[in-house]
Amino acid sequence: MTLDKLDITWLILLTITMANALVAETAEPHLVITAIICFSIAYKGRRIIDNFMELAHANDTIKKLMRAYFYIFPALIFLTDAFSTQLAALTTL
Secondary structure (H helix, E strand, O other): OOOOHHHHHHHHHHHHHHHHHHHHHHOOOOHHHHHHHHHHHHHHHHHHHHHHOOOOOOOHHHHHHHHHHHHHHHHHHHHHHHOHHHHHHHHOO
């Protein structure tokens, strides 16, 4: 039995997801943990776009928009965690 590229990619994504779940359940909340998880979200998104959605050879505009989605949202998650106190103050009555 040989593993092809999609099988290996799937195993990598599964391993990263399980590691993220372990960290989320056991680690103390810290900005570094948030950064690591955000990077893994971006990495996993890129792998899914290129390998499973087969957008690696798609129209450049579509490919760039999809990749931007998986870069912008992890950045927003990180910024939300980094500035949570300030955001809470802005939304408090």
